[in-house]
Amino acid sequence: MTSTSRILVAACAVAGFLFAGGCRYLKQDMANQPKTLPFSPSDFFEDGRSERPLLENTVARGSIADDTLFAPKDSNAFPLPVNKELLERGQERYKIFCTPCHGLQGDGNGMISMRGMKHPPSFHQDRLRQAPNGYFYDNITNGFGAMYGYSAQIPPRDRWAIIAYLRALQLSRNAKAADLPAALREKLHQSGNAQDSIGGHN
């Protein structure tokens, strides 16, 4: 091959690569693959979503196990063993989902209530102290009054954890010093705060 023809071949090769590079279907664009990712739009489905809603009369995978956790509105049963772990989980979930309106103490003075949301009732009023567990479960699931249902955000197990913590909150306003274990009662006496009711007021 003469040097001229070598240069010619090289030039063609370079031109070929540049041409292919500009061509959409030969280019490997691995950063933008033609696949659907969570929340990416879709031109395949009519509503433009790649996330699909549940079809009618179907059950989401894994959710059948939750059947045992459903409780009717008037039932006072509690389907889970109540232990410290459940209460701590309930406290955490309560802080995330409930405090904006119901407040850290459950008195209905959350930040969003302070900003003009319909003021929820205090959990410490007699009506709600007497209400069965199923009443709270139903309200978390389906909503009540101005409160929308939280079934999408809070799975059934966590709803019960929240109810357990809610009961602890209610008890905190009505517990007697005599109900405490001896060691804690001793501590309470030492701090000089011993009163009949720990919460101080109702």
Place this chain on the structure above:
Amino acid sequence: MAQIFHRSTNFISRFSVFSALFLIGFAILAVLAAARSPYLTRQNITREQPVQFSHKHHVGDDGIDCRYCHTSVETSAVAGIPPTKTCMNCHSVLFNNVGYLEPVRESYRTDKSIEWVKIHRLADFVYFNHSIHVNKGVGCTTCHGQVDQMPLVFQANTLLMQWCLDCHRNPAPNLRPMDKVFAMDWQPGPHQEELGQQFVKERNLRTTAELTSCSTCHR
């Protein structure tokens, strides 16, 4: 026959060769700098959204937990963009007649998604998972910055692979106590180095070799 070029052009030719080396070096530096510039990484650039949602107001002023809206962050690869119904939990009552929330109400009425603009965009060959990071004690602000101070969210870090690897090589400085993962105000204390090493052991973090293996993030 007289010389075509004057003697002084010798200097010009040598200088050209010399400066060409610098120019090539400069060009390489420019490419490297451009790849790390906010123009390409989108770091620190806010973007217009269909609704000018303020994290500063909702997180900073109202103190709403990240997980109130980003519900799947502890259990799934994606943190989750809330459905419009979550907005309406409050905005069915609050600010329910202001114009700038009309796209939200319209979305709720018509069941049509609000098309939020994605801020933190990873390449499709990166398989990032929120839940493993959160459950091992890497906090939100470590990657997302002070979201509670952002009227419009921007990307606080480069999201370059180099940035990911910085932490995968040595995660200890970024591991928090588990109750501080969602705290907006956490700062490493004076004993973070020892605490971090302790968390690495307690939480069974994988070895540096495993954390920096290609297939940890690319599959």
